[in-house]
Amino acid sequence: MVIKIMRILIVEDDQILSHHLKSQLSELGHQVQCAGTAEEGLFFAQNYPNDIAVVDIGLPDRDGISLIKDMRKKGLRLPVLILTARANWQDKVTGLEAGADDYLVKPFQKEEMVARLSALVRRSAGFVKPEMSAGDIRVDLLAKQVFVGETLLELTAFEYDLLEYLMRHSRQVVSKQRLLDVLYEDQEGDPNTIEVMISRLRKKFMSAGQDNPISTIRGQGYIFELQAQ
Structure with missing residues (x-):
C-alpha cells in the first residue's frame, strides 16, 4: 500500500531502466522526474521540490558519488537511494559516506524499491509511523x-x-x-x-x-x- 504520494527524482542514464522506473512508480500515483546526467540531476534537485532522489552510480558525465557529495555541499537534505550494479561492500560504504541514505543493488524488485523509498521519506521527515x-x-x-x-x-x-x-x-x-x-x-x-x-x-x-x-x-x-x- 502506498503511504504517500512521493515526488521522486531519478538520475539514471539507462533510458530503458529509467523509462520502466518512471512508468512503474507513476502507476502507483507518484510524481517522477528523470535526469540522464549528473549535471541535469543536480539542476532538478536544486530547482524542484523532490521528496527523494534515486541516483545511479555510473553516469556518463561523472559518477553518482560526486553528484551526491555536491548535493550535500549545497545543503540539499532530501534522502538519496543509490542504484548500483556493484555488490561489494566497499562501494556501498563509499556511497553512504558520500551522503547517500541507502542503496539498492541491480537487479531489484519494484516492490523492494517502493518500500525503501517510502521508508526513507518517512524517516527523513522524522515520521516513523504512517x-x-x-x-x-x-x-x-x-x-x-x-x-x-x-x-x-x-x-x-x-x-x-x-x-x-x-x-x-x-x-x-x-x-x-x-x-x-x-x-x-x-x-x-x-x-x-x-x-x-x-x-x-x-x-x-x-x-x-x-x-x-x-x-x-x-x-x-x-x-x-x-x-x-
Whole structure:
C-alpha cells in the first residue's frame, strides 16, 4: 500500500531502466522526474521540490558519488537511494559516506524499491509511523485523512496534498511557487488556486474548532505554525 504520494527524482542514464522506473512508480500515483546526467540531476534537485532522489552510480558525465557529495555541499537534505550494479561492500560504504541514505543493488524488485523509498521519506521527515500529528490535528497517511480531535475534515485531494506538504515542512516558510510545483508538477498552475485552497483549509479547521494553524508570510509564502511529529 502506498503511504504517500512521493515526488521522486531519478538520475539514471539507462533510458530503458529509467523509462520502466518512471512508468512503474507513476502507476502507483507518484510524481517522477528523470535526469540522464549528473549535471541535469543536480539542476532538478536544486530547482524542484523532490521528496527523494534515486541516483545511479555510473553516469556518463561523472559518477553518482560526486553528484551526491555536491548535493550535500549545497545543503540539499532530501534522502538519496543509490542504484548500483556493484555488490561489494566497499562501494556501498563509499556511497553512504558520500551522503547517500541507502542503496539498492541491480537487479531489484519494484516492490523492494517502493518500500525503501517510502521508508526513507518517512524517516527523513522524522515520521516513523504512517501518521503524523500536530496538536489536535492528526493525519492518517495511509488513508489520506485529516482529523481534528475525532472530527474528520472533508478535504479535496489538492487540499490534502497541500496540507500534508505544509505539515511535513512545519515551521518553515514555503513559497507559493513551491506549492504550485508540488500540486501541478510540470504543468502550469494558477497562483490564485493556492490562495483559495489555503483559505478553504483555514475555514475547515475553524469549523472543526481548531485555531488557524497556517499563517501567511507576506511576500514569502505560508507556514504551518504547529510542530508536526
